[in-house]
Amino acid sequence: MSRRTAPVQPAGSPPRTRPLRADAERNRQRIIAAAQEVFARRGLEVTLDDIAHHAGVGVGTVYRRFADREALIEAVFDSEIQRVVTLAEQALSHEDAWEGLVQFLTLTGRDFAEDRGLKEVLLEGAHAQNRVATTRERLTPALSALIARAQQEGSLRNDIEATDVPLLQLMIGAAAHHTLAVTPDLWQRYLALVLDGLRARREAPSPLPHRALTQEEFDQAVPKTLPPRSVADRTGDR
Structure with missing residues (x-):
């Protein structure tokens, strides 16, 4: 009985990936x-x-x-962070620009309130840097256009910039995190206060005491929002 030999892979061809x-x-x-x-x-x-x-x-x-925790984080959040981009694009297509902005902030507010990891990976930028950078490249134009539309229709105050939005989301997410065990939906109260402050009115709004961050300043500031990991945290990954 002759033995069957495994087929020889052609030289220079990429290695075959075996299914799990x-x-x-x-x-x-x-x-x-x-x-x-x-x-x-x-x-x-x-x-x-x-x-x-x-x-x-x-x-x-x-x-x-x-291979490491970063690879696991990317596998877990890949579809979730892309969903945030889709929410922004859907909000931009809303007939009413203000309602589109409210829709975006409400849906992402719920996502960040219910998923602390998603808030940290997307808003605080300490992990999955390449994936988050790619997401921001897609998210920023949609968010900027959404803000411009709302300002043009007169529903959003004129001194709001695109970099203000993720920081407002970070504030609401922090409130959600600290009150989750007591009252999970309290973040909606602070979202309502934020929306009230964003809304344009006939009377002039209170002037903001500081300008918005530039995109470069935002990129420098956001990764620094998480405290450094302790030695125990680092050794736990080994």
Whole structure:
């Protein structure tokens, strides 16, 4: 009986990627689901040990599927941060510019209130830098156009800039985080106050005591909003 030999891969061709076995894929999906829950509740500074424990697998299994925590963060939030861009584009297509802006701030406010990890990855910019930078490149033009439309129709005060919006979202997200265990929907109260302050009126609004950040200043400021990780956090990833 002749032995079958494996087919020879042509020289110079890219290596073939073998699909994951069914059990390996189940573990991968279990890890992602566990990470979504842990990141949403506790933020991104948890360790891979925490996620492995929540998933019911060994930390070695996590490292076999994901090279490090950044790779896991990107896998978890890839679709979520793209969804924020879609929300901005949908708001821009709204017939009423003010209602489009309210829709965007309300839907993203709920997302950030319910998912601490999403707030941190998108608004605080301490993780998944390449993915977040790409998202901002798509988000900023839509958001700038949305603001310009609302100002042109006279519903939004004229001194608001695109860089104001993510910082306002960060403020509302912080309120949501601190009150989540007591009253999960309190963030809506502060969103209403923010919207009231954004709305243009016949009488002149109170002048703002400081100019808005430039885009360059915003990019410099945002990654510094998270405190440095402790030694215990860093060693927990090993």
